[in-house]
Amino acid sequence: MNIADINTLNLVAGYLLLIFPLGIILWNRIQIFGQTLLAVARMTLQLLFVGLYLRVVFELNNFWLTGAWLVIMIGVADVSIARGCNLRIGRFAAPLFVSLLAGTAVPLLFFVGLILKRPFLLDARYIIPIGGMILGNCLRADIIGIKNFYEAIQKSQKAFQHTLAQGARLQEAIRPFLRDACQAALAPTVATMATIGLVALPGMMTGVILGGADPMTAIKYQIMIMIAIFSGTSITVILAIWLSIKSSFTAYGLLDHRIFKR
DSSP states (O other): OOOOOOOHHHHHHHGGGGHHHHHHHHHTTOTTHHHHHHHHHHHHHHHHHHHHHHHHHHHHOOHHHHHHHHHHHHHHHHHHHHHHTTBOHHHHHHHHHHHHHHHHHHHHHIIIIIISOOSSTTOHHHHHHHHHHHHHHHHHHHHHHHHHHHHHHHHTHHHHHHHHHTTOOHHHHSHHHHHHHHHHHHHHHHHHHHHTTTSOOOHHHHHHHHTTOOHHHHHHHHHHHHHHHHHHHHHHHHHHHHHHHHHHBOTTSOBOGGGBOO
């Protein structure tokens, strides 16, 4: 079974759907009209570029090329997280990169190597789309978790300092904030897992079905990708916070406010 293609003319016609959101934005004088047009243009150009690039990557299926693309994806996510949390990239680039790499690589290699048993571990056709889904969720979880962690400490500065003054070590003082940050970061994935299949058919399952596979095969893929995503997000959030602590606090255990962009 072949997937029904969308020709260029029909793709252009699809942009007519933008009449509704753009009309609402103009009618209510919401100040994001230009930003929305720019976002649509960027999305189109970026996806067209990625589509052309992935054709080459899939055809060559080269270890180094696939690995380089994953590193680029992680690097872009790294910068996006720092900006989304309003943090200085220089302070957080390395901790975020390591945490994203671990959070993506561990469940991804487990999925492709142990579950799918692909003979070529970095098979581009599996590694890139599955890795992209895991990484995208890691990015969102990191923004929620890291932002929650550092902003909560900043807002509760007096209580935090009081805990330190009573003799608590830094690891003990940050534990309540770490717990709340992890809960906030993981809660969306937990909620998705609890309602998946009842509220909506997710992307992985829909894609496999559209590709002509049996619905039960699609369901098994979806179960595994959700487990991989949940594992990846939990790894990346806890690692991102722990690895960034050393450069985010002073020698006295106080939060260094220079980590925030002004």
